[in-house]
Amino acid sequence: MSLEPGKTRIGFIGLGIMGSSMARHVRSAGFELGVFARRPEAAQPLLQLGARAFESPRALAAASDVVVTIVGFPSDVESLYLGDGGLIEAARPGSYLVDMTTSSPSLARRIASTARSRGVFALDAPVTGGDAGAREARLSIMVGGETAAFEALRPLLRVLGTTLVRQGEAGAGQHAKLANQIAVACTMLGVSEALGYAKRAGLEPESVLKSISQGAAKSFALEHLAPKMLAGDFAPGFFVKHLVKDLGLALAEANDLGFDAPGLRLVLERYRTLMDLGYSEAGTQVLFQLYR
């Protein structure tokens, strides 16, 4: 099958902050768009753009050439794909399922092989770039699965992102995303401790930022999140609860692989402390709170 705007029917499940922007781009590119939303009001703006609402994931899958999902947790992914009346059961042979949730590499492998046994192609394709990346269609998409399926889906993926890389077989997209989260979290740890130290030493952390933000310490976190830390702005760009989920997945995989990751262990423990303190719905920059 080759994807064609105007002909190919794309189903979309998961109209959160990321998903609603992404679904809009799919529709704007001219694809037929079907959606399933647990909260019907989430679908409303898309229906006004010509999308069609379905009453269940099963009904959506039966009427789609490709189903894209971006939901919360691996448990959501598992029941959506593998549960009774799930996507794999309902998908038409020859169709594609693309999970863009950050989820478990081993679950992604299980989904791909179950799908394959029914003639369905499943890819894991988590993203980085955040809400802004989704809104501006410049996500980085990390894909695991068969090369032919990745190539077939390019016309769809390039509507959503600017960096499309196949990382390997099923699960490899998830592994790449977890590697990303390890780097993100340890960098956040360094930025939080650096600013906390500076404050404790009696410096003006804003002045320290001015001195250090463009050198060897330079990072996305230092540039974009450190100012929020200092302003006490902990509104979520990315939720603590989701980072804890991702780091927990990474640590479980690392343990399975016999890979010792003390930085990952430490930062996961710090973020779990934040969960215990009631910060699960805060943005990840709230880590600075532990250093005030």
Add this chain to the structure above:
Amino acid sequence: MSLEPGKTRIGFIGLGIMGSSMARHVRSAGFELGVFARRPEAAQPLLQLGARAFESPRALAAASDVVVTIVGFPSDVESLYLGDGGLIEAARPGSYLVDMTTSSPSLARRIASTARSRGVFALDAPVTGGDAGAREARLSIMVGGETAAFEALRPLLRVLGTTLVRQGEAGAGQHAKLANQIAVACTMLGVSEALGYAKRAGLEPESVLKSISQGAAKSFALEHLAPKMLAGDFAPGFFVKHLVKDLGLALAEANDLGFDAPGLRLVLERYRTLMDLGYSEAGTQVLFQLYR
């Protein structure tokens, strides 16, 4: 005193990778330049530009309006400034001493107060930007000490760097630099673990870099040092032994301040392991070796 190229006599001690570039800029800006070098050959290129060599720090200080130092360890700084025949003893009243070594904040305070009691102005002014920043005169200079002294030295400092920020009283420049090193080291930890994890999971780490280098994980380390890690290029841009010195200083200060810094503790322990393994003269990106 106001600094004037052609009139003001600048003394320079510490003609290593950073210092030799910096001294060259001082001379090129038209200042009278005197140097002291333990290894006379290090001074040779500067003498050809019209610098004058002195046989001891004491002789240099006696003949200078400003002495700039950038040496290795706090123990070097301490003996150079406070030892018998040291800079403070030899400096002319009203002259300036500027230590650009990354060193101890408390030592910087001790130097400043001792200097002040003899009518000499001492500033701590460590830098970031590395050898390239020194070569291209775009260092970030973090200054601790009296405002008037900082203002008086601006015409000299702006010959060496593009970002000049007074961080506070004596020692504050060092504190800011240590904050920088905390962020640098934890970011390096995250990059090393992320790439190590990706490799262990069977991915091509180069492909992972392509996917993650421009998003939320973006950092100087990911952009400039991760490719060296993957190429097995551990040539020093910045020595492990110097980072261990800096992180040790930061941890000692953190302990004095009652500031709990588990990320700093962990990354210092990792770099000490590398020292034990014989990597003290390698570049800091050698941290990746612990994850291969």
